[in-house]
Structures are given as structure tokens and as C-alpha cells.
Amino acid sequence: MKAIKEEHVCKDDVYASIFNTYSKTVFNYIYYKFGNEEKAYDVVQEAFIKLWENCSKVAPDKAKSYVYTIANNLYLNVLKAEKVRLKYAPDTSAVVNESPDFILEEQEYKEKLERALAALPENQRTTFLLNRIDGKKYAEIADMEGVSVKAIEKRMHLALKTLREQIEGI
Amino acid sequence: MQENYLAKWLNNELTEEELAKFKESKEYASYLKLREATNNLAAPDFDMAKAWEDLKKNKDNSKGKVIKLHAYKKYMGIAAAMALIFVASFLYYGNLDEKISTQYAERTQIVLPDASEVQLNADSQISYSEKKWSQKRDIALQGEAFFKVAKGKRFTVTTESGTVAVLGTQFNVENREGYFEVACYEGLVSVTYNKEEIKLPAGNSLVVINGELQTMAIPNTKEPSWIRNESNFKSIPLKFVLDEFERQFNIEVATENIDTDQLFTGSFSNTDKELALQSISTPSQVKFKLEGNKVLFYAETP
Numbered sequence: 001m002k003a004i005k006e007e008h009v010c011k012d013d014v015y016a017s018i019f020n021t022y023s024k025t026v027f028n029y030i031y032y033k034f035g036n037e038e039k040a041y042d043v044v045q046e047a048f049i050k051l052w053e054n055c056s057k058v059a060p061d062k063a064k065s066y067v068y069t070i071a072n073n074l075y076l077n078v079l080k081a082e083k084v085r086l087k088y089a090p091d092t093s094a095v096v097n098e099s100p101d102f103i104l105e106e107q108e109y110k111e112k113l114e115r116a117l118a119a120l121p122e123n124q125r126t127t128f129l130l131n132r133i134d135g136k137k138y139a140e141i142a143d144m145e146g147v148s149v150k151a152i153e154k155r156m157h158l159a160l161k162t163l164r165e166q167i168e169g170i
Numbered sequence: 171m172q173e174n175y176l177a178k179w180l181n182n183e184l185t186e187e188e189l190a191k192f193k194e195s196k197e198y199a200s201y202l203k204l205r206e207a208t209n210n211l212a213a214p215d216f217d218m219a220k221a222w223e224d225l226k227k228n229k230d231n232s233k234g235k236v237i238k239l240h241a242y243k244k245y246m247g248i249a250a251a252m253a254l255i256f257v258a259s260f261l262y263y264g265n266l267d268e269k270i271s272t273q274y275a276e277r278t279q280i281v282l283p284d285a286s287e288v289q290l291n292a293d294s295q296i297s298y299s300e301k302k303w304s305q306k307r308d309i310a311l312q313g314e315a316f317f318k319v320a321k322g323k324r325f326t327v328t329t330e331s332g333t334v335a336v337l338g339t340q341f342n343v344e345n346r347e348g349y350f351e352v353a354c355y356e357g358l359v360s361v362t363y364n365k366e367e368i369k370l371p372a373g374n375s376l377v378v379i380n381g382e383l384q385t386m387a388i389p390n391t392k393e394p395s396w397i398r399n400e401s402n403f404k405s406i407p408l409k410f411v412l413d414e415f416e417r418q419f420n421i422e423v424a425t426e427n428i429d430t431d432q433l434f435t436g437s438f439s440n441t442d443k444e445l446a447l448q449s450i451s452t453p454s455q456v457k458f459k460l461e462g463n464k465v466l467f468y469a470e471t472p
Binding site: 023076109110113134147151152161164 | 176197213283
């Protein structure tokens with residue numbers, strides 16, 4: 001039997017580099033859907049084990065969409081999960097001297113924003129956060145979600161509109 | 171302003187004129203703030219190093235089996251062939267069906283791989299092949315579901331009573347014991363029942379009760395009433411109404427001296443039990459007794 005081809009996913013360094021590049025996005029992707037860190041972590045494990053088990057069948061350039069698809073399927077199988085509660089890492093932007101009133105106001109705004117985000121339909125929230133937090137381009141999100149770029153634009157538009165309405169209580 | 175202009179704005183894709191116009195609008199300030207605020211959001215920490223370590227362990231476990239085979243070199247060929255068959259059949263069967271089901275008093279919504287939507291009513295199940303979905307949009311249904319089908323290839327719903335095929339539309343299928351109903355809310359669906367094909371345009375429904383087929387118009391709505399937590403019936407034998415009540419509230423129904431074949435027209439709430447009991451009993455002129463998780467419908471004494 002001939003040795004595995006150089007650029008194969010079964011090669012440890014190729015596999016590792018795929019993991020380093022995409023595991024965080026897979027984690028965030030599922031987290032935005034579920035709102036559960038543990039489940040998102042598990043999904044990352046399962047998706048990459050599947051990739052390893054099928055490493056000889058998946059070309060390196062297809063590996064990205066392969067793990068996204070697997071992750072999405074795993075998510076679908078546990079769709080009946082509990083209500084989404086999202087937490088975000090604390091704001092890391094530099095602290096400036098600000099008046100207590102301003103800080104309070106900002107805090108309130110942030111809480112409202114988090115509530116509004118949790119209340120968004122799953123597909124809008126996932127799309128919106130992949131773009132805002134992970135900086136994914138619309139085309140890339142369209143690829144992950146298996147829909148058109150236009151559908152992603154629609155979701156972004158609606159997400160912004162709904163968030164504003166929720167926050168301002170319209 | 172062009173379609174989805176908020177998405178275009180975030181992506182700096184608005185033309186100068188559009189941007190100027192948007193900046194003048196009274197909402198602009200709040201969208202700007204929203205953009206600022208979401209700039210600072212971050213996802214929770216993901217410990218990549220730990221995930222990699224965990225993964226290595228799991229990965230080696232799955233590799234361990236392969237190494238074991240090497241120890242029995244002379245059987246290796248046979249074992250490998252068997253393993254291949256095993257893996258192939260596992261992959262095949264493992265990927266054949268996604269199954270999603272609901273219990274009594276439960277409901278769920280599923281988004282299919284092509285973004286078609288399915289809402290599954292109580293005590294129902296759908297299964298489909300995730301892997302072959304792009305080639306074949308085929309769903310097996312037990313119970314009741316409302317479908318919003320994305321445009322594309324033929325979409326088929328198979329039930330024990332008959333099959334329903336469409337290209338892209340919205341329709342409801344209910345298949346219970348002795349009862350089969352298809353209602354089309356948008357587009358055109360084709361129903362095959364007893365090897366006969368029936369075309370059902372929007373606004374029509376087909377009901378088969380105990381083998382007897384009839385078509386009728388449906389109320390002018392966009393979706394079946396159960397989506398809005400109401401079960402609706404038009405000239406349907408009482409026993410099917412009581413079955414639905416059982417499914418919606420997870421309550422055992424018994425009857426005494428009642429003709430359950432009498433036809434019922436009306437609706438009941440799927441959220442308010444008392445109200446639902448009254449909505450069923452009053453028009454049917456029967457009484458009911460609710461005890462814990464059981465309800466008895468009985469005839470009024472003259």
C-alpha cells in the first residue's frame with residue numbers, strides 16, 4: 001500500500017494546523033447557537049475526532065467546511081436543548097476615567113444588549129455574532145450555514161433592527 | 171435605501187449618497203451605538219491547549235484499535251476487511267436517519283439542511299437523511315407537522331397513509347391512526363393516496379377518515395391553527411378531537427355513554443386545559459370530570 005500523500009489531513013502537523021485555525025470558530029459558532037460553553041467544547045471534540053477518523057477521505061481544503069458541517073449536525077441533534085443563555089467575556093477595552101453616571105448607563109445598556117441578543121432567533125444571533133465577534137465575512141458565514149450571502153445580509157439587517165427595537169423598547 | 175441596508179452599512183458597502191441619507195435619519199445614532207457596543211463583545215474563553223490535549227487522548231483511543239490488529243498479522247487482512255465492512259455499514263446506517271420526535275404535550279421546530287422549516291406537533295416524529303439531503307429531500311413522518319419548504323428539488327413527505335410531494339411551499343400533514351390530513355397553505359402540493367395522485371392547490375385540504383376521502387377549503391390563514399396554540403376541527407368525529415386533546419395536554423381521556431363518531435366543529439386552546447374541556451364538551455352536549463391526570467367525558471342525563 002502506498003504511503004499517505006504529503007498534504008493529507010492524517011498527517012499530524014496538517015491536522016494540528018487545521019485544529020489551531022478552526023477550533024475556536026467552531027467553539028464560538030456552537031456557543032452562539034446553544035449558549036452553553038460545555039456543549040460547545042464537547043462539539044469541538046466530537047467534530048475533530050470525526051475529522052480524524054475520516055482524515056483519509058477529507059481533502060485539507062475541505063476540512064474547514066467538514067468540521068463546520070459536523071458541528072452543525074451535532075447541534076441539530078440536540079436542538080431540543082434548554083433555553084439559550086449567553087455570557088460574554090468581560091470587556092477588555094482600556095479603562096478610562098468616566099463619571100459614575102456614565103458607567104451605570106453603559107452597564108444598563110450592556111445588560112439590555114445581552115438580553116436582546118439572547119432573545120434573537122438562533123440563526124440571526126449566530127450570524128450576527130460570527131460577524132461582530134469573529135469578524136467573519138458574510139460570504140464565509142453563508143458557507144458555514146449553507147445559505148446564500150443574501151440570506152445572511154437579511155439576517156444581519158433583521159438582527160440589527162430587532163436589537164435596536166428591543167434595547168429602546170419600541 | 172437598498173434592501174438590507176443595515177447589513178451593507180456594517181460592511182461599508184453603502185454608496186456615499188445612501189450613507190449621507192442614513193446619517194440624517196433619526197435611528198442612525200442608535201445604530202452607531204449598537205455597532206460600537208458590539209465591537210467590544212467577546213466570546214467566552216476557549217482553552218485551545220486543553221482542547222488539543224483532550225483531543226489527542228480521544229484520538230489515540232480511536233487509533234488504539236488499529237494497532238491491536240497489527241499484533242495478529244496473519245488475520246490482519248480478514249480483520250481489516252471485516253472492519254471495513256463494519257465501518258462502512260456503520261457509516262451508512264449511522265448517517266441514514268436523523269430522527270427527531272416529540273412527546274405528549276411537547277412541540278419542536280427543526281431547520282432542515284436546506285433551511286426548510288418543520289414544526290412538529292405533539293407525539294410526532296420525523297426522520298430524514300442528513301447526508302443525502304442535497305440529492306433527495308425525503309422525510310418520513312409519523313403524527314403531525316407543518317412544513318415551510320425552501321424552493322428546490324422535489325420535497326417528499328412519506329407517511330403510512332400516503333405521500334405528499336412538493337417543490338417549495340407551506341403545508342401541514344397529519345397522520346394519526348384512522349386519520350390522514352393534508353392542508354396546503356401556499357403553492358401546490360401533490361398527494362398520493364391509495365396509488366391515486368391528487369393535486370391540492372393553496373387554500374385546500376384533504377381529509378381521509380377511516381378510508382373515506384374528502385377535500386375541503388381551509389380557513390384563510392397562513393398556517394395551521396395549532397401553530398398558534400389552538401386545535402381546529404371542521405366536521406371531524408369526536409374521537410379524533412379527544413385523541414388530539416390527549417396529545418396536547420398529556421391527559422388520559424375516557425368516555426362513558428358517548429357517541430364518539432358524532433361530528434365536531436370548533437376549536438380548543440392548547441394551553442388552557444379548563445377552557446379546552448369546555449370548548450369540547452359544551453357543543454357536543456356532554457359533561458366532563460377532571461381528576462388529576464385523567465378526564466372522563468360522559469353523557470348528560472336527560
